Amino acid sequence: xxxxxxLGGGTGGTLVANxxxxxxxxxxxxxxxxxxxxxxxxxxxxxxxxxxxxDPRTLSRPMASLLRKRVKLVIGKxxxxxxxxxxxxxxxxxxxxxxxxxxxTGSQVAPEDVPGFSEGAQHFYTEEASFKLHAALEEFxxxxxxxxxxxxxxxxxxxxxxxxxxLDEYLTHRRIRDKTEIIYTFPLNRxxxxxxxxxxxxxxxxxxxxxxxxxxxxxxxVPEEKxxxxxxxxxxNYDLLIMVPPHRGAKxxxxxxxxxxxxxxxxxxxxxxxxxxxxxxxxxDTTDLPIxxxxxxxxxxxxxxxxxxxxxxxxxxxxxxxxxxxxxxMCFLETGYGKASMLNFDYSxxxxxxxxxxxxxxxxxxxxxxxxxxxxxGVL
Amino acid sequence: xxxxxxxxxxxxxxxxxxxxxxxxxIRQVRLAQVGDVIAxxxxxxxxxxxxxAWIAKAKQEFLGMEEIGGATRFICRKIK
Numbered sequence: 001x002x003x004x005x006x007l008g009g010g011t012g013g014t015l016v017a018n019x020x021x022x023x024x025x026x027x028x029x030x031x032x033x034x035x036x037x038x039x040x041x042x043x044x045x046x047x048x049x050x051x052x053x054x055d056p057r058t059l060s061r062p063m064a065s066l067l068r069k070r071v072k073l074v075i076g077k078x079x080x081x082x083x084x085x086x087x088x089x090x091x092x093x094x095x096x097x098x099x100x101x102x103x104x105t106g107s108q109v110a111p112e113d114v115p116g117f118s119e120g121a122q123h124f125y126t127e128e129a130s131f132k133l134h135a136a137l138e139e140f141x142x143x144x145x146x147x148x149x150x151x152x153x154x155x156x157x158x159x160x161x162x163x164x165x166x167l168d169e170y171l172t173h174r175r176i177r178d179k180t181e182i183i184y185t186f187p188l189n190r191x192x193x194x195x196x197x198x199x200x201x202x203x204x205x206x207x208x209x210x211x212x213x214x215x216x217x218x219x220x221x222v223p224e225e226k227x228x229x230x231x232x233x234x235x236x237n238y239d240l241l242i243m244v245p246p247h248r249g250a251k252x253x254x255x256x257x258x259x260x261x262x263x264x265x266x267x268x269x270x271x272x273x274x275x276x277x278x279x280x281x282x283x284x285d286t287t288d289l290p291i292x293x294x295x296x297x298x299x300x301x302x303x304x305x306x307x308x309x310x311x312x313x314x315x316x317x318x319x320x321x322x323x324x325x326x327x328x329x330m331c332f333l334e335t336g337y338g339k340a341s342m343l344n345f346d347y348s349x350x351x352x353x354x355x356x357x358x359x360x361x362x363x364x365x366x367x368x369x370x371x372x373x374x375x376x377x378g379v380l
Numbered sequence: 381x382x383x384x385x386x387x388x389x390x391x392x393x394x395x396x397x398x399x400x401x402x403x404x405x406i407r408q409v410r411l412a413q414v415g416d417v418i419a420x421x422x423x424x425x426x427x428x429x430x431x432x433a434w435i436a437k438a439k440q441e442f443l444g445m446e447e448i449g450g451a452t453r454f455i456c457r458k459i460k
Contacts, residue, residue: 152407157398189433193400195426215437217406231410232437261411269392290396290404327395347395 002029002313005088005096007078008104009035009063010043012284012298014376016102019306021068022378029313031070032096034088035063036077036105041127042371043155044295047162047334049130050137051170056127066376078105078252083277100279100309103265105250107155107285107293113246114150120223121150121241124163136240137170142179143239146228149187150218151246153264155285155293158333158343160184160244161192161201165336167242168208182209183236185216197333197343200353204335218243247293249286264288269347270324272305278318281305292329299375300328332364340364385443385455388416394423394451402430405456409440412458417443423451431456 006017017033024031039060048054064073076090081101088096109125111117124130147164164184171177184191184205190198191205191212205212217231221241228236228243248254249263258274259265266275267287274280283305284298291297307323327347333356334340340361345351354360367374374380389408393401401422408418422431428445431454435442443455 152403152410153399187406188400188402189430189437193403194397215434217410217438233439269395290391290393290399290401292398329398343398345397350397 001027002099003097004029004031004100004102004309004313005098006031006033006102006104007088008106008284008286009033009037009040010104010106010284010298011295011375012106012286012302013102013104014040014063014066015299015302015378016104016283016305017071018066018068018376018378019302020309021070023306023310024313026070029100030072032072032074033063033067034074034076034078034090034096036075038063038075040066040376042368043125045368046124046127046130047159047166049127050124050133050163051166052134052138053166056131059127061372066372078250080252081256081258083258083280086279098279100313101277101281102305102309103253103274103280103282103286104284104298105253105286107153107247107249108251109245110151110248111245113248114218114221116221116223117150117218117243117245120221120226120228121243121245123150123243123245124159125155125245133242140176140180140240142176144181144183144237145240145242146183146185146236146238147242148183148185148213148216148218148244150243152187152217153290153293154244154247156331157193157292157294158197158331160186161197162334163242164205164210165208165334168210169336177209181211183211183213183238185213185218185230185236187215187217189214194343194345194351196351196353200341200356201333201335204356208336247285253286260288269327271308271318272301272325273308273318279312281309291327292331294329294331295375296330299380300330301325302378332360332367334361334364385417387419387455388412390419390421390453392421394421396422397424400424401427401454402434405431405454406434406438409438409456409458414458414460417455417457419453419455421448421451421453427452427454
């Protein structure tokens with residue numbers, strides 16, 4: 001019987017494993033999911049933790065509770081991948097053989113890539129960091145807060161904008177907004193990469209008195225001087241620096257022949273096949289595709305991989321399989337004060353951004369709670 | 381002019397609205413060694429304004445752009 005191994009227990013890996021278990025008969029394949037943690041984390045919820053609006057304990061569930069019964073769960077961290085012998089080694093010494101492999105090991109933060117980041121900057125991209133930032137904000141009494149993107153690529157591209165809007169609301173409620181200057185930085189020459197989003201977001205930032213600093217790619221943090229310096233030569237002083245850290249792929253993939261030096265796996269943008277390996281696919285943050293690193297990307301990619309893998313397992317050739325990924329991404333954009341907008345786009349269609357509304361904000365709140373029942377399980 | 385340039389690394393960012401071609405170029409320039417030539421392919425018309433503007437701001441060298449089947453290839457040399 002064929003062995004299918006799914007590496008990674010995030011949104012993409014969990015969803016692929018469950019959809020494969022639903023699609024394939026039990027006599028067709030064994031399905032094993034390897035997860036570095038025995039908990040599945042709902043990362044979008046970390047955005048709210050710094051403001052005391054979300055208890056971090058509610059943002060994880062046991063992996064086993066989210067998987068279909070026929071998926072074998074192995075807790076372990078991959079340390080080596082040999083695509084010739086089709087073997088994966090884990091850090092604990094276990095070795096797994098595969099006939100088909102799906103890599104969904106995602107991204108990890110790499111604050112060490114920016115000198116001074118770990119000592120001088122805060123962020124909300126891990127459980128620990130978001131809780132630590134909560135403490136820093138609670139102790140904050142006024143001054144200058146610099147928010148922005150600290151390295152490329154990064155996960156959840158709209159998160160720095162959302163954070164800035166929520167920060168303005170938080171400081172206003174605490175009655176210290178008038179004692180605080182917020183500076184929003186962005187790597188490009190506008191407040192967001194998508195022009196239609198920037199056209200909605202920039203007036204909102206201006207209305208709320210946020211100073212905008214564009215073309216700011218963080219090069220270095222000097223904690224002793226409370227100074228952030230950009231690649232373009234701009235220097236900003238801060239009392240509190242909140243920057244999205246740079247991200248990298250999984251450690252075992254950094255410099256691997258199927259990935260680049262940062263560990264992003266070289267992936268075909270339509271078939272999601274790993275380049276040079278016809279029995280390996282990648283999805284979500286794991287890939288080197290210049291598209292959004294976000295749960296929704298993995299969500300829309302997963303069914304394509306499942307259809308293609310199942311067809312291949314049943315003897316089809318690649319050119320007989322019609323399912324392709326068309327770049328579909330959908331994400332919410334919180335704009336503060338109980339309002340949000342939504343972005344929906346693919347390779348061929350630029351997003352149109354609706355006026356932020358209370359309705360979309362409530363949809364996001366409902367989605368955050370319903371995620372566990374709808375997404376990793378494959379219901380939605 | 382373009383035919384004599386050897387590209388060190390090229391990224392295909394066609395259809396990438398988010399994070400977009402310029403973000404991909406910035407990422408590649410940051411990873412590159414001084415002297416490397418980076419190319420990015422974009423299908424977004426806005427890149428024709430945004431990409432040369434960032435290259436000038438970041439004091440890198442813009443080597444040019446060329447049309448390739450409905451998209452544009454932008455070429456930049458890392459000089460610092």
